[in-house]
Amino acid sequence: MTEKVKLKWNGKDIEAVKGSNLLQAALDNGQEVAHYCYHAGLSIAGVCRMCMVEQDGVPRPFPACNATCGEGMVVRNDTPKIKAAVENTLQFHLLNHPLDCPVCDQAGECGLQDYYMKHGQYDSQMIDKKVHKEKVQDIGKNVMLDAERCILCSRCTRFTEEVTKTFELGILNRGDHAEITVNEELKNDYAQNLVDICPVGALTSKDFRFKQRVWFLEEVYTTCIGCETGCSVKVSQNKNGAYRVKPVFDETVNGHWMCDDGRQIYKHVSSPTRLQVASENMNGLFVPADELNIKEAVKGKKAKFILSTSLTNQEYERFFHEVGSKAEVALYTLPKLGADFDGILKRGDKNANLRGAEHAFKKAGKDSTPAALDKLLNSIGSSDVVYVVVPEILYNEDHFNTLLTKIEKASMRIALTPGETLSSMKVFNYLLPVPSFLEKEGDIVNFSGDIRKLNAGLSYGETTKDISYYGNWVNV
Ligand code: SF4
Ligand code: SF4
Ligand code: FES
Known part of the structure; x- marks a missing residue:
């Protein structure tokens, strides 16, 4: 004890x-x-x-x-x-610091700013000219370095030595000429954690810089859907969209960190090219569609569903309860990408809720294996309507496009998508918007069988509907 x-x-x-x-x-x-x-x-x-x-x-x-x-x-x-x-x-820390808070991206969440405000040290005590160091250096992997804001705390150098063991950063010179030196461009897959741990505005994210002031953002605590690890994260957002993803300390799964891939998972959610309304393919152009017309178009056709692994346990359950148990259903899984496990957090299996999907299929007496997907694809005929639930993050678009070439035989093809409209989606007759991971509450199951929570933030896709809503159209 x-x-x-x-x-x-x-x-x-x-x-x-x-x-x-x-x-x-x-x-x-x-x-x-x-x-x-x-x-x-x-x-x-x-x-x-x-x-x-x-x-x-x-x-x-x-x-x-x-x-x-x-x-x-x-x-x-x-x-x-x-x-x-x-x-x-x-x-002492402020002697050579430029105190350029009004133009610094860290303002509002900066340890140095907080303390000099608290201690009333608004004016520099320096009577000599400050030592200036290089600003706006692109040091790779979406990270920018402003050397004169650095207080030489060494968090960043220790991170590259101890966590990623890639040693890209060091501290060179002495006294007021000491500064962060970039031995080589950042190359590790966890580089953006440096932005989080830098207590001042010396390391900032290229992706986030100057996009929003942090005091205009709210945070939603949720789970990363970038791979089957299921790291705890928070997404900063406001009514205009989502702006960044940061890790949340979670002793059992991700500790203090997350990988750089996971930082990208929010991009489709408030993308201007995200599908917002039910749309119909008119000679390769998608235009808003009347739902009644779609219901009419699928009438009398045999429904086949291809689900993705990015739905929540509750969505699978509702789907199988309301329609899936009576229809032909298969599961599309994303292909492995890279090593099974990189030794820190990242896993090659990008199917965020594969375990949840497998459990739901089994419970409904359905087969979730690739063989069952092949069987469904081979059985597609001209009197079928095929519904494809598009995976939320497609790391390998070509793999998904291969699936789409196999549904062409169906007379009616409908995609349910939480994201952007890809050029390959021209194969579909209709596109229907469904909620992204940031717009739904629910559970997913990670690689070790742990339940991870998805929490809804603001809604951007105002017209999205749960997949079981569309499932109810089907004459099964
Ligand atoms: S973490 Fe930031 S303040 Fe600390 S040494 Fe690195 S760049 Fe400087
Ligand atoms: S390791 Fe996986 S779950 Fe964790 S942040 Fe990276 S992509 Fe997301
Ligand atoms: S010396 Fe203790 S936090 Fe820096």
Whole structure:
């Protein structure tokens, strides 16, 4: 059993695991402690000197991030001595900092901005000319470096050494000429975590920069559907759309990180080319369609459904309950991409809810194997209507297009899509919009059998309808 210890922080009793990190224990107990270099997912550097504390019986202040919790410790970071130490350190961090918050993408979520506002240090103490370093450097993988905003906390270099072990970044030179050096362009698949962990605006995301101010965004906590790992994430969005995806700490699945592929999963949701209304193919052009006409067009035809693996457990259940148990149904699975597992988080199986789909098919007495899909495709005839639920993220469009060439024999082809209209979709007579992962509540099951939650944010596809709604048209 984990041994707990009792200690006092600023006069308040707190409890922590014996030997655990003192700074983390204070944060976990709701105490405010300034810190830049400490990150729970990285080794201790103790370089920013912002988390200083005094302890009864210890002659000199020390950084809390480099100390461990012991029974009976009496610690304070609210004494005049510590407050002066933190303010002096802050001044030091600000000496050469450009303080260009109005044009900095980190404004509103910047540790440096928060503390200089709190300590009233709006004006630089520097009487000499500031040392200027290179701004706006593209260092690869969607990451931009502004060297003069860097406070040399070393979180980024430790990340590339300890997490990805790719060593692209380092710190070169000394004193006020010390700066982040890019040994080689970022090449690892987790590079955008650097933007998250940089406590200031030195590392920003090319994708997100200047698109939105963070105070105009709301966050939806949900699950990444980029692969079968199912990382916990939050999507920043407002009524105009979704703007970025960030990881949420989840001890059991993704820890502090997510991969760069997962950062892209929101793009189709508020894309201007996303299908918004039921549409009809008029000589290769999709124009808004009347649902009554579609219902008429499918009347008397034999329905065949090809489902994707990006539906929720609840959607499968509703579908099989309302229509699927009586119709011919098969499952399209995305092909594997890359290694089975990259050793950090990413998995080659991109079918976010394969396990949920397999379970639902089995429960409904249906076959979810590729052989069953082949059988359905081979049986397609001219009196059939084939419904294809388009996977939410198509990593390999060619593979999906091959499927589409096999449904051409059906006289009526209908796609139910949560995303954009692809050129290959001209094979369909009708396109119907269905909710994206950001517009529905429900569960998916990840690679290890864990239930992961999808939470709905704002709705962009105003006219989307659940797939079982369309299923009810079918004369089965
Ligand atoms: S770039 Fe950011 S994360 Fe890296 S050392 Fe500078 S401040 Fe820290
Ligand atoms: S590892 Fe998979 S689930 Fe996690 S962020 Fe990457 S794509 Fe998403
Ligand atoms: S957070 Fe403790 S020294 Fe930086």
